[in-house]
Amino acid sequence: MKTLYTSLVACVFGVGALAAMPAAADNTSNAQKASQKSAAKKDSKLMSTSKKCPPGNLHRSRCMIELLLEDLTANYGGVGGGGISSIKAASSTSYIVSLPQEERIDLLTYEFEVTADGSVSVKSKVASTQDVGRPSLTDNGVKK
Amino acid sequence: MIVVSERVNTVKKTLNLPKFDATLNTDVCDARNNAELTLKLKLGFRQINPVGGAASGMYNDYGSATGTPRKIVKWTPGEWAAWKSNFVRSAQAFWHGKFWLVNQLGYFGYKVGAQIYLPNIWCRFEMVGSEASSGVHHHVIDVVRLDVTENWFGSHSTLYDSLDTRSVQKGTDSAGHAIMQRAHVHEVGHLLGLGHVDIGKAHCLATTNTNASACYGIADQDKNSVMGQGMQLRPEHAEPWMTAMREFVKVETKSTVYTIPPATGLQIALRVLDVLVPFVPKMQRQYPRKPAEVEARTLITAR
Ligand SMILES: [Zn+2]
Numbered sequence: 001m002k003t004l005y006t007s008l009v010a011c012v013f014g015v016g017a018l019a020a021m022p023a024a025a026d027n028t029s030n031a032q033k034a035s036q037k038s039a040a041k042k043d044s045k046l047m048s049t050s051k052k053c054p055p056g057n058l059h060r061s062r063c064m065i066e067l068l069l070e071d072l073t074a075n076y077g078g079v080g081g082g083g084i085s086s087i088k089a090a091s092s093t094s095y096i097v098s099l100p101q102e103e104r105i106d107l108l109t110y111e112f113e114v115t116a117d118g119s120v121s122v123k124s125k126v127a128s129t130q131d132v133g134r135p136s137l138t139d140n141g142v143k144k
Numbered sequence: 145m146i147v148v149s150e151r152v153n154t155v156k157k158t159l160n161l162p163k164f165d166a167t168l169n170t171d172v173c174d175a176r177n178n179a180e181l182t183l184k185l186k187l188g189f190r191q192i193n194p195v196g197g198a199a200s201g202m203y204n205d206y207g208s209a210t211g212t213p214r215k216i217v218k219w220t221p222g223e224w225a226a227w228k229s230n231f232v233r234s235a236q237a238f239w240h241g242k243f244w245l246v247n248q249l250g251y252f253g254y255k256v257g258a259q260i261y262l263p264n265i266w267c268r269f270e271m272v273g274s275e276a277s278s279g280v281h282h283h284v285i286d287v288v289r290l291d292v293t294e295n296w297f298g299s300h301s302t303l304y305d306s307l308d309t310r311s312v313q314k315g316t317d318s319a320g321h322a323i324m325q326r327a328h329v330h331e332v333g334h335l336l337g338l339g340h341v342d343i344g345k346a347h348c349l350a351t352t353n354t355n356a357s358a359c360y361g362i363a364d365q366d367k368n369s370v371m372g373q374g375m376q377l378r379p380e381h382a383e384p385w386m387t388a389m390r391e392f393v394k395v396e397t398k399s400t401v402y403t404i405p406p407a408t409g410l411q412i413a414l415r416v417l418d419v420l421v422p423f424v425p426k427m428q429r430q431y432p433r434k435p436a437e438v439e440a441r442t443l444i445t446a447r
Contacts, residue, residue: 078357079322080313082205082296085212100205100212100298102314102327104355129356132206132300 050121061089063120068095068110071122078106093123098130105130159391163337164282166388168396173263175256176447178244178432181385181392182268185283185335188276189228191219192288203288205298212298215291223289223306231309231328232273238329238370239336243267243382244430245389245423250438253402260402261432265423267385271332283335299327301334315373317364323373333371336384341372382425389423402435414441 049070053063065087072084082100090096093114099106107130113123158167165184172180194201199218205211245265253262276284289306290297297305308327315323340359342348348359361372368374370381407415431444 077316079316080296082212082298085205101357102298103300104353104357105298106357127357129353131353131355132208132211132298 050119052117052119055118060114060118060120064093064095064110064112067112067120067122068097068108071110071125072097072108076106076108081106100132103132105132157392157396159388159395161388161391163335164384164388166385166391168265168388168392170252170254170263173252173254173261173432175259175261176431177263178266178430179252179263180268181245181265181388182270183336183384183388184270184272185332186272186274186279186281187232187335188279188281188284189231189273190276190284190286191224192216192286193218200291203297206300207286207303208298214288214294214297216288216294217291219287219289227287227289227306227309228273231304232271234309234326235328235332236269236271238326238375239332240269241266242377242427243379243385244426244428245382245385246426246430246443247422247433247438248418248424248441249422250402250404250435251393251399251422252396253399253435255401260435262402262435262438263432264430265385265389267382299331301331304328304331311375315360315367317367319364323367325370325374329375330370333381337387338371338381338383341366341369377427379425379427386421386423386425393422404435404438 049067051063051067053059068087076099078099078101081102084097085100085105086096086098088096088098090109094109094111097108097110099108107128109126109128110122111124111126113121156167156169156171158165163185165186167182167184169180169182172178192203192207194203194216197218201216202213203216204213243266245267247262247264250262253260255261274281283302286303287306288297288304295307297307299305299308304327308331311324311326313322314325317323339350340348340354341361342359343350343354347362348354348356353359361367361369366372368376370377426443428445431447433442433444437444
């Protein structure tokens, strides 16, 4: 659709003409493009705080969950959804947070670093999406 | 009375396309009125009620075994009729009459007296909502009625909840302003064949999961699109009507009234584009054009 129209315009006029075509214009700034790339993989917007936790796995996991909740509060932009539906340990040092939205579930996988002195910090955050329910239509109208 | 002395051979024709029925009506054409293309989407609605005839019960997000259960209540006939009527009326009003397709190649010519006109295409939308149990539908839509204590349910393109016609915040722009959307008009966009706003960009390739959050827009303008997180229409949302016109051009007999002359000079490159995209979407009324106006590529927005 838009992609088809854009590419048709581009193949006749070359890229220079795109700016003149409202339907084809890409108004994304360079800064936004940079952040889009990171959004698909590792998210650079992370709370840099770490927590010093008492010994024991209960406290260690509590610290991890507190850190991820603080990061979620500061950086998760998906307003209007169903809140948090689960926080599940994916390993001893990682958690997956599920945030249901219309048509999808946003998944954030947090990997933590735990040092010998008991301090816990977020090492990485990876965003992904879980499909839900019946298939939705792609722009080609193909059910996937 | 204006006498239209010659028209295209087929005055009114309906094509049953996979996603909708499309009717092209050139009978309405005159010096001021374009051909009308009506896309008709037939939906069959089906109640989801608590099991066993109970007054209330639970139903999971997305209708999925792993979705969070939400409290639902039994539909009453009055609530059901009102919900369906509101859905159909508001979705139809949103998508109806917003686009004009500029007829670049002068198809469907007709005469008003001695003057030849080439019509543009006014894009109409009609939604028919009936019970899923009767008739033929393009889609069956299941609907849960949420209890008053619930404010959210996980919907998708064929499973809605009773709150999906309300305007709710779907995002926030770079200035911190709320971006509001009525979920059902976005979903009807999907049913017409439209995908999310950022499909095709680097962060939302068509080969990946196009329901990923980045596909709903990252730049403010894209977030505000109805196929993002907002309610704004854009010319590219006329694609379902453009798709229908590509089909009509294939099957319609050419009008004998007018044939566009071969392009010359600098116009040749433009003609290549016109052949590839014979109907260009606009969001402002375009009046039928005379041959010289089509050939000069002049848009007529007032007569
Ligand atoms: Zn969608």
